[in-house]
Amino acid sequence: MRGARVKSGGDRGDSSVPDDVWEQFLRDSVEGVADAPKEPSARARVVTERLRNEPAGNGGWRTYTPAAPARRKKGRHLVGLLAAVALLVAAFDPWNIIGASGGGAASGPPLARESGRPTEAPPVEPAQRPTVAEPFRGSPAVRWADGAAGITVPAARATGWMSKAQVEKALRQTRDFLVATSLDPAVLRGERPTEAVALINPQQKDVKDYLAAAFGTPTTEENDPLLLFSRFDPSHARLAGDVVRTRGRMTFREGDRGALQVTTDVTYVYPVVQAAGGDEVVRTIARREVVVSWDDPSKVITEAGTLSLVWYKVDMTNGGCDTHNGYFTPQFGTRGADSGSTDGGTVDPYDRNAPMFGGTGSPDDGCRTASRS
Numbered sequence: 001m002r003g004a005r006v007k008s009g010g011d012r013g014d015s016s017v018p019d020d021v022w023e024q025f026l027r028d029s030v031e032g033v034a035d036a037p038k039e040p041s042a043r044a045r046v047v048t049e050r051l052r053n054e055p056a057g058n059g060g061w062r063t064y065t066p067a068a069p070a071r072r073k074k075g076r077h078l079v080g081l082l083a084a085v086a087l088l089v090a091a092f093d094p095w096n097i098i099g100a101s102g103g104g105a106a107s108g109p110p111l112a113r114e115s116g117r118p119t120e121a122p123p124v125e126p127a128q129r130p131t132v133a134e135p136f137r138g139s140p141a142v143r144w145a146d147g148a149a150g151i152t153v154p155a156a157r158a159t160g161w162m163s164k165a166q167v168e169k170a171l172r173q174t175r176d177f178l179v180a181t182s183l184d185p186a187v188l189r190g191e192r193p194t195e196a197v198a199l200i201n202p203q204q205k206d207v208k209d210y211l212a213a214a215f216g217t218p219t220t221e222e223n224d225p226l227l228l229f230s231r232f233d234p235s236h237a238r239l240a241g242d243v244v245r246t247r248g249r250m251t252f253r254e255g256d257r258g259a260l261q262v263t264t265d266v267t268y269v270y271p272v273v274q275a276a277g278g279d280e281v282v283r284t285i286a287r288r289e290v291v292v293s294w295d296d297p298s299k300v301i302t303e304a305g306t307l308s309l310v311w312y313k314v315d316m317t318n319g320g321c322d323t324h325n326g327y328f329t330p331q332f333g334t335r336g337a338d339s340g341s342t343d344g345g346t347v348d349p350y351d352r353n354a355p356m357f358g359g360t361g362s363p364d365d366g367c368r369t370a371s372r373s
Contacts, residue, residue, distance in 0.1 A: 004027055016290070019159055024344075025178060027251055027290075030137065045229065048067055061211065070334050072283070073226050078123060086185050086272045091367075096114070098109035107332075108143055108212065109143070110143055110144075110145065111143045111145075111247070113145070113150075113152040113249075114152050114248060114249045114352075115152060115246055115249065117247075117352070117355075118352050118353045119350075119353055121333065121350060121351035121353060122140035122350050122351075123140070124372065125137075125138050125139055125140060125142060130271065130281045130283070131279070131281060132241075132273070132279055132281055135241065135243075135281050135283075136243075136269070136271065139269065139283065139350075139372070139373065140350045141245035141247075141269040141283075142245075142249045144243075144245040144246060144269070145245070145246060145247070146181050146243050146244070146245060146296055147179070147183055147243070147244055147246060148175060148178075148363050149176060149246075149247065150245065150246030150247045150248065151246060151248050151250065151264075152249040152250065153171050153172070153175055153250055154246070154249070154250060154251060154252065155172070156168035156171060159252060159254050159260050160254040160255070160258040160259055160260050160296070161258040161259070161260075161298075162260050162300075163297035164292065167252070167259075167260060169354060170262070170294045170307075171252065171262065172248060172306070173199065173252060173295055173305065174264065174269070174292060175250065176195075176199065176261045176362070177199045177289070177290075177292070178266060178288075179194055179247050180193060180195040180196035180199065180266055181193060181196045181228050181229050181230070181288075181290075182229070182266070182268050182286070182288065183229045183244060183246075183326075184196070185229075185231055185232065187230060187231060187268070188231065189228055189231075189232070189234055189239060189242075189357070190231050190232060190233055190234055190327060192215060193229050194227075194234075196215070196228070197211060198228065198306075199305070199306055199307060200306060200307065200308075200309060201295070201302045201303060201304055201306040201307060201308040201309075202306065203301050203303070204308055204309065206370050207308075207309050210222070210223065212228075214227075214228075214326070215326070218324055218325060218326035218372040219323055219324050221324065222326055223324070224326070225326050226286075226290075226314055226316070226319065226326070226327075226328065227312055227313070227314050228290070228309075228312055229270060230270065230286055230328065231326060231327050231328065232272065232284075232327055232330075233275075233325070233327040233329070234272075234275060234332075236270065236274075236275055236327070236329060237272040237273070237274065237276065237284075237328070237329075238272065238273050238275040239270075239272060239332050240264055241271065244268060244269065244270055244271075245269040245330055246267065246268050246269070247265075247266070247352070248263075248264065248265050248266025248267055249269050249353075250262055250263065250264045250265075250266060251263050252260060252335075255293050255310075256293070257295065257296055257299040257300060258296050258299065259293045259294060259295045259296060259300070259306065259308075260293070260294040261291065261292070261293050261294075261310065262291070262293075262294070262307075263289070263290075263291045264288070264289065264290045264291070264292075265287070265288075265289045265352070265355070266287070266288055267285065267286070267287040267349070267350070267352060268285070268286045268287075268288070269282045269283055269284075269285050270283065270286070270328070271283050272284060272330050274332050280332055280333065280334075282318060282330050282331070282337055282373065283316065283317075283318060283330075283369075283373045284318045284319045284328050284330045285316065285317040285318065285349040285350075285373065286312070286314055286315070286316045286317075286319060286328070287315045287316075287352070287356065288312065288313065288314050288315075289312065289355070289356040290309070290311075290312040290313075291310040291312070292308065292309055293307065293308045293309075293310050294307055295308055313356050315349075316328065317329060317347075317349040317370040317373060318330045318370065318373060319327055321367040322367070332358075345368055346368060346369045346370075346371050347368045347369070347370060347371065348370070348372065349370050349371075349372070349373070350372065
């Protein structure tokens with residue numbers, strides 16, 4: 001993987017989904033499906049309206065809340081970090097994440113899995129500059145788990161229309177969805193997230209419209225694929241190594257019409273280097289909260305093995321601010337130390353003790369300064 005040039009997000013590459021299937025998906029996204037059910041999209045609209053009516057400072061439906069400092073000017077991004085910047089991102093098996101050694105000597109034992117919301121931010125690690133050999137050095141992620149192992153899946157119990165066994169399967173598939181959106185090496189290299197799309201209820205017309213626009217014209221917040229998918233432009237940032245560190249958890253409850261509603265809250269730490277070469281390592285950090293619904297097919301028209309998206313939000317550090325090109329745009333060198341203006345305050349991207357909804361966003365979803373990377 002290191003040094004290899006790959007195709008941009010506009011090409012499907014070696015995806016297992018046939019061209020005609022993907023093209024039909026995009027056509028349906030634009031034209032709609034005549035017999036599409038009302039329930040999934042109706043629920044999305046209700047949630048959208050509820051989120052829009054929340055007090056200022058809260059995130060909303062498909063909210064884009066960059067956590068990295070940046071000048072609010074397209075194409076100009078500034079990352080003012082108070083700790084050492086760095087890291088080199090990973091590509092690994094999306095379903096069986098490769099747990100390679102390396103990534104930095106931990107200042108303590110590996111952390112136990114996150115079983116509930118933390119009560120405080122993780123302690124500050126010694127200020128050490130990350131390297132290609134130790135990309136997580138100087139970061140709390142040095143003690144986090146690799147890939148999917150860092151996502152805690154709760155014990156299943158019968159909920160709503162599902163038996164315990166069905167809930168267990170749905171939770172496993174939900175984690176598969178997170179892996180396919182945020183850890184799949186092909187998606188990280190900018191390719192289309194065909195594995196993830198296959199898990200989304202095709203009857204959600206609004207979501208299909210979003211996906212079609214996100215991978216066709218990602219020019220606005222509404223159409224930004226980064227809300228759900230982690231992608232780097234291979235001409236800008238090169239992914240290397242075989243480890244991405246994660247920390248987060250899943251919870252579930254009974255939702256509308258007896259559905260199983262699953263809430264996921266995961267922070268992903270991606271170490272990257274410049275595509276052009278060099279040994280400077282920086283980190284892009286993305287925290288996503290994604291809520292999905294596994295609907296009762298007797299009450300909502302859906303397809304077996306697919307989930308409906310209820311809402312989703314991303315909070316990012318060193319991923320680009322006010323840049324809507326469909327990729328994370330990490331900054332390197334002196335641009336990362338520029339003292340350009342920011343108006344959203346300071347945020348710790350590793351602090352998970354507050355929910356994203358109403359918790360970490362700046363008052364106007366503007367740019368903020370990261371206290372560490």
